[in-house]
Amino acid sequence: MDTLETRELRYFVAVAEELHFGRAAERLGMAQPPLSRAIQQLERRLGVCLLQRNRRGVRLTGAGEVLLHEGRAALDATVAAARRTRRAGGADSPGGPRNRLVLAVKAAASHELLRKLLDAYAAEPDSAEIEVLPCGICEQEELLRDGRADVALMHTPWNSLAGFDSEALTTEGQVAVLPAGHPLTARETLSLADVRDVPDLPLARWPTHGTYAPGPGPEIHNQTQLAQLIALGRTVAVVPDSARSWLWAEHTAVPLTDAPPVVTHIAWPAHSRSLALAGLVRTAARL
Amino acid sequence: MDTLETRELRYFVAVAEELHFGRAAERLGMAQPPLSRAIQQLERRLGVCLLQRNRRGVRLTGAGEVLLHEGRAALDATVAAARRTRRAGGADSPGGPRNRLVLAVKAAASHELLRKLLDAYAAEPDSAEIEVLPCGICEQEELLRDGRADVALMHTPWNSLAGFDSEALTTEGQVAVLPAGHPLTARETLSLADVRDVPDLPLARWPTHGTYAPGPGPEIHNQTQLAQLIALGRTVAVVPDSARSWLWAEHTAVPLTDAPPVVTHIAWPAHSRSLALAGLVRTAARL
DNA sequence: TCCTGTCATACCTGCCAGGTATCACCGCGT
């Protein structure tokens, strides 16, 4: 009577994202009419108008926006359930599942810490196998939510810890990375204002949740690309202290006095009850 | 292909909870054979054995336990989606939905704070209507998760904030509530050890998530009952400072030196994006 | 005014969810 089926949520989210029945149907691999009908049924069952059909496109109502957000969360939870169940599948005897844990890490971030963590955890008795899943800049939240990962290393203020349990591991300052020999490298320290408006060196832009903030600087996709652009004297970047480990000879790092500190956390879905995860977190907290 | 339907999750959770196909089918209002078949299909689709069918009952495998936990979370998320969408339904124009917020509060806890919060929020411009939903001792988490409530007042260390966003509002100490005239009331302060083992006054037990820890003291269901039992000289209780407001003449409160402080939080689902909620939280943080 | 793009309607069909009847199997009493 009043329970939404996953299928209906999938359909609605597709339509709400495309704002176009035809394209949504194509994306779902079905014809448009049954999709229209399914959405109508959904609206009737909920007793709520979700979409405002003006000829020439579709708009979300307030209730539609709510269902889009809540429905996405619910869909994530269901695919996470399927994935985690499959993952737990191989080992079976209730005694020793010998779980695998998938750990999501921003590529090249917190490398030292990660190495220490993996070594320390492997030395524990009964440690599970850890699969390291390298991911993009802000992808960890999504990976945890949809079950592709069980635990992640996150970095505030870039990642949001909302909805996860977490434990802070380390705090570090940030540095400006400049081309070696640039006039600013003569200074002992810099402020954010100093590097934000260098005329010849626009500040590099990282994607936040897949999109780039507008600005003059180049759009950076990975660390190597960034290193190269800095070495070529085309840009300047603000990165955590620990990034010094991958700097080149053509780079110079200058500490920033007023950049927000970067805190590395280990984070996991709040409802998690895995013993292996608990062990990993305990190990991390002791580092 | 690989997406779990809500129906399948409902079925599996029922079987996993009952550990009995017949009873689960009855609970679901269906016959047993289709249920058996549905679970088999689920196992085949996931490629995982979820249940160990020993004649004479059923047991969960490791993967089954994972799916039970994750599936419950996913089901909660879907019913929450439906409920919140319905609730957002009445008002429609994208401009002013005039939302209602449902606020879950442990009955009689933080009464003063709640009054101040409601008054302050009502005085705000554009404040939404707040429906106060009184609930049991540890029910708030469940209400938030399945969408019956949008926001709650919680009290650590009793409530867990895992999976929610929250803002701490007040901190208070705890007091021991004794029958007036009891020898211990002569003391200025007490320690937990003092009240834990009073021979004639066993410590009252509150339910935690629906179950009572074992112990000698009486099982308390509500505050009136507790007040009466203390007044009759049958038990002693440890309660937050603010509970002094409902004490009787036959009660005496003595501060405890080593009880953990009680922190009142306002908490809400981490992914919430409601403007009305944001306003309420802002008001609360300013109190 | 036609044409185009959009969503809704009408109607049909095949599949699958669910029901009934029954089986296979085990434990347990006598």
Place this chain on the structure above:
DNA sequence: ACGCGGTGATACCTGGCAGGTATGACAGGA
């Protein structure tokens, strides 16, 4: 040893609904 009760699995059928095709209604633009 034998039947009996209780368990989950199998076989088979059927109705409803998900999904497809064809087409309509309607708005906006040239």
